[in-house]
Amino acid sequence: NAGVTQTPKFQVLKTGQSMTLQCAQDMNHNSMYWYRQDPGMGLRLIYYSASEGTTDKGEVPNGYNVSRLNKREFSLRLESAAPSQTSVYFCASSESVTASGNTIYFGEGSWLTVV
């Protein structure tokens, strides 16, 4: 039972390079998320997709783009990486988004370093 799978697990980029983080879930969830986690800053939402075909900005969307490829897959793209984007990135999914909340399940994380 894989749950949420994200790749790559580790990546080193040079400033200005681009890359895409891939994420897939096998729980038939409607909603998917990308968070970043930095020391002292906690988990911050970058983008989310409430359902297939929709995406919305979160708290820290600048410098990122996302694609909800289908119900299972949600990718995060860094077009021109900057050292400030050095972080741990978590993909997550939930059954849906509601005002009352739904349990969010996380992938294992992707450690990205921009030099």
Added chain:
Amino acid sequence: QKEVEQNSGPLSVPEGAIASLNCTYSDRGSQSFFWYRQYSGKSPELIMFIYSNGDKEDGRFTAQLNKASQYVSLLIRDSQPSDSATYLCAVPYSGYSTLTFGKGTMLLVSP
């Protein structure tokens, strides 16, 4: 503004003691509250959620919610060294469709 506040810790307790972790939130309209545990280098995992005022127990874990005072707490009874982790409180703010996470409290349980 959405705010979820937690003491960063570390909270140090001896093995077998009760660990008490607290979280305050700013939106009175919040309806549900989630506690996640995150081991170093790992992803967050859900350990409890609570919707109603009062206590909710699950094994050694008890979540306590007081909506009037806008705080939620997590008690861990008979703490074990394996409980050493960062505990994240998460709240879905009314009008927003995602969870807002606190920065987490680091718990250290010494043998």
